[in-house]
Amino acid sequence: MSEQSEILHLHGPLTIKTITNVRDILQVYLQEAALRNRTLVVDVDGAEEIDLTLPQLLLSAWQTANRAGVTIALSKPADGNFLTVLQRAGLLHGDRQKDSFWLEGKAA
Numbered sequence: 001m002s003e004q005s006e007i008l009h010l011h012g013p014l015t016i017k018t019i020t021n022v023r024d025i026l027q028v029y030l031q032e033a034a035l036r037n038r039t040l041v042v043d044v045d046g047a048e049e050i051d052l053t054l055p056q057l058l059l060s061a062w063q064t065a066n067r068a069g070v071t072i073a074l075s076k077p078a079d080g081n082f083l084t085v086l087q088r089a090g091l092l093h094g095d096r097q098k099d100s101f102w103l104e105g106k107a108a
Helices: 019-036 053-068 080-088 096-103
Strands: 005-014 039-050 072-074
Touching: 005 019, 019 039, 019 053, 039 053, 039 080, 053 072, 053 080, 072 096
Parallel strands: 005 039, 039 072
Antiparallel strands: none
């Protein structure tokens, strides 16, 4: 990603047990990205475990970012367990444009 990005690296379990802390960290990064007029890039490569709460949080963050005029993107397309969670949750629509945030690592 470009120099005009704030990068949030998420590590460890990203589950219902940890999502409140992840939410708090994400809010700080969103505020920082808004203040600096930068894209927020979320990297989940360090995740040990992912459940449905992570995509839910990212969808909420996308809405918050949109209202604040901030662009949010994944560092790379979802894969592995993250992709499985998205599929099981029915969050992939089979529409390239709608799925681009998850599957192409593109800004939403």
